[in-house]
Amino acid sequence: MAAVLEAHAKLTLSLRVTGVRDDGYHLIDAEMVTLALHDRVRIDAGASGLSITGPYAHGVPTDSSNLVNRALLLCGAEASVHVEKNIPNGGGLGGGSADAAAVLRWAGWTDPVRAVVIGADVAFCLVGGRARVTGIGELIAPLPPIERAFTLVVPPLHCSTPAIYRRWDLLGGPLGDHGNDLEPAAIAEVPELASWRDRIVQYSGQRPRLAGSGSTWFLDGEHPDLQAKMPEATVVVTHTVA
Numbered sequence: 001m002a003a004v005l006e007a008h009a010k011l012t013l014s015l016r017v018t019g020v021r022d023d024g025y026h027l028i029d030a031e032m033v034t035l036a037l038h039d040r041v042r043i044d045a046g047a048s049g050l051s052i053t054g055p056y057a058h059g060v061p062t063d064s065s066n067l068v069n070r071a072l073l074l075c076g077a078e079a080s081v082h083v084e085k086n087i088p089n090g091g092g093l094g095g096g097s098a099d100a101a102a103v104l105r106w107a108g109w110t111d112p113v114r115a116v117v118i119g120a121d122v123a124f125c126l127v128g129g130r131a132r133v134t135g136i137g138e139l140i141a142p143l144p145p146i147e148r149a150f151t152l153v154v155p156p157l158h159c160s161t162p163a164i165y166r167r168w169d170l171l172g173g174p175l176g177d178h179g180n181d182l183e184p185a186a187i188a189e190v191p192e193l194a195s196w197r198d199r200i201v202q203y204s205g206q207r208p209r210l211a212g213s214g215s216t217w218f219l220d221g222e223h224p225d226l227q228a229k230m231p232e233a234t235v236v237v238t239h240t241v242a
Helices: 067-075 095-106 122-127 161-170 182-189 192-204
Strands: 003-020 026-045 049-053 079-084 130-135 139-142 149-154 217-220 234-239
Touching: 003 095, 003 122, 003 161, 026 095, 026 234, 067 079, 067 095, 079 095, 095 122, 122 130, 122 139, 149 192, 161 182, 182 192, 192 217
Parallel strands: 049 079
Antiparallel strands: 003 026, 026 079, 026 130, 130 139, 149 217, 149 234
16 A cells, blocks of 8 residues: 655754764754655555656656665665655755655654765654754754744755865855854855845845755745745745644
């Protein structure tokens, strides 16, 4: 029998880089929350293959690089997986990690420390809720849930997380003025991010924050009018879920 699971996006509200391990991985101290925005993942045991549809399916690979296939390999399962992609791809909202975590939950996998071998955000997506996330992303300390609405603005830009961390190193490890140490590095690596930030300020009257390594900017509260003012971006109004 097929199982259908919701794979929820995550939002990184704050991120401090606290060090670098000998193997080059960066240590973080972050606050993350689970959002109502989600993909739908259908899993059929006894078959194989990965297919992806939905409004943000374009550009998502279905080969071995997809985290869903890595999750199946990690838990030693064989299944046919179909993902309805509702989480914007490439914005730092953890869509691929959420899909992989859904597969791990289906397989009965509960260990976030080992799940991080698939990807740094998979561990949090496996646990969900609201949490302080440390280590390289594998140490999850639950925090009391909060009820908050957010407006996500995902510009048509790609931010490579490894490139952002390399830029952070080259800049000497700057502190972010708005709770995210990666924001200065992301803007240095992808300068167009700054113009999107300034447009959001102009149209909303609020200074947005960058979600993790980007490219998503987010605001507190609901600002659905931003979509008409910035039609090139994807604007999503969503809220936290426990």
